[in-house]
Amino acid sequence: MTLNPPTPSGLVREPAVLVLEDGRSFRGLSYGAVGEALGEAVFSTGMTGYQETLTDPSYHRQVIVMTAPHIGNTGVNDDDGESRRIWAAGFVVRDPALRSSNWRARRDLEDELRDQGIVGICHIDTRALTRHLRERGSMRVGVFSGAAAQRPESELLDVVTAAPRMEGAALAQEVSTTEAYVVPARGEKHFTVAALDLGIKEMTPQMMAERGIEVHVLPATSTLDDVLAVGEHGPDGVFFSNGPGDPATAEHEITLLRDVLSRRVPFFGICFGNQLLGRALGFGTYKLKYGHRGINQPVMDRATGKVEVTAHNHGFAVDAPLDAVSDTPFGRARVSHVCLNDDVVEGLECLDVPAYSVQYHPEAAAGPHDAAYLFDRFIELMQARRTHHQDEKIEEVH
Structure with missing residues (x-):
């Protein structure tokens, strides 16, 4: 040979x-x-x-x-x-x-x-x-x-x-779209979402479109006005995608997310979006020794005890207490998911504003589909907000 x-x-x-x-x-x-x-x-x-x-x-x-x-x-x-x-x-x-x-x-x-x-x-x-x-x-x-x-x-x-290190690297805007575009809902449209592209994968808006969501994908440089201009009366929800780089460098995106949380617009973030939610809530982030990358990472949903096999790609993680409810500028928050290999924070849940995030990739491209339910949870948050607003209008009439 x-x-x-x-x-x-x-x-x-x-x-x-x-x-x-x-x-x-x-x-x-x-x-x-x-x-x-x-x-x-x-x-x-x-x-x-x-x-x-x-x-x-x-x-x-x-x-x-x-x-x-x-x-x-x-x-x-x-x-x-x-x-x-x-x-x-x-x-x-x-x-x-x-x-x-x-x-x-x-x-x-x-x-x-x-x-x-x-x-x-x-x-x-x-x-x-x-x-x-x-x-x-x-x-x-x-x-x-x-x-x-x-x-x-x-x-x-x-x-x-002589090459630059990953620590301190601001890379999301290098991979983001430069022009906004729309992924239409499949079938009847139920909700409109503003998705900030920090390195979004094509399967992610497709997973939302399959659930009747019209997804407006926006550049990472988008402002709050850009986000609020999505939809006839503003977006029903805001999504932050995965992406590369050190979350500590993303001050623009973190400021935007804090404005979204202040307005109580339902928020869902994955991967880089999870790290940015952590920093928006006041938690730190740190670089993992060698990260989680692949499609076979075990994660436990702490609310149900269910273990999901998940797709990962991240080298940074959120530094939040695993076994305590934390007070943040936006109310109480807790760790919702944890990696069973090394106890790394794999998800955050806000208890007083409609926001949550996970560190892994529920769109499962490539990978298992155990975490697809997280998109349904996003719909539940948006539906609850819509119902609340409808109830408020009924009360005003009476």
Whole structure:
């Protein structure tokens, strides 16, 4: 067997090297585009869903290490992308598929990576790399292939350590839409929601549209006036999406959320939106050692005791007390969900204003559908507010 088999397109792979900021390196072969990629090294434990993972804007400026050894088996199709492009900075796999085999496939994964300029590396020990990241934590990394890989590793390490860290990075506005757009409700429209795009995945507004919600997706730079202009009489609810970066940098979005909470407009946030709700309530956030990424993370709903298997992608978390009701500027709040692996806060619930959030991805693209009920909970909040306003009007008449 040749040590350097041709790619599905007939190209011979070039030498490549992965260099971590602590100096450890892994040598392999090029995968996708040839060149240089810099970012934060993170690992994803999903065995499927690599297309959704690569196109998730939350992976902006990150180099994804896939723990599943075989990647690319089902190719790439035209339906499963979660945004308009691949957002990952680089891609690391052990054994790339020699060819794709799936009735929905339109092209090979490696061709897609090459066409979009995504530099990757293959034929390295991803198990050893993942164990290293678990022990040492997520860190900056460089993937170099072709001519770039021929440079001394000391020079490559200097390139890696000169790259920016994820702490202090304000990235949501880099991945957000620049123009507002509408995802219409399917069937009869029941509610209108203003969704702030901090890195939103396409499946999220689709999940709301399936429930009769007309979703107005707004840029991350939107003001309170922009939000309140949604709908005939303002939005029935406000949604904050997932997204990349350090939540401590999102002062504009946090201020906007505080204004929404002050007006008691029903609010639902996921992932980055959960972290922003935490900061709006006065809690801190912190960077996890290596984060939660994949589609098999166990989370417990503390109200019901039910355990959900959930899809995750986050490197920051909310610092809130697990076993106490906290007093906040918007009334009482508590932790609603917790990760069973490490007790990380996975959800927040406000008791005096209509707001809640979760740290994971209930749209499940890719992933299990255990958490889809959270969209129904959003509808319940909006319906309760509508009923309350109708009752107030009846009282005024009498």
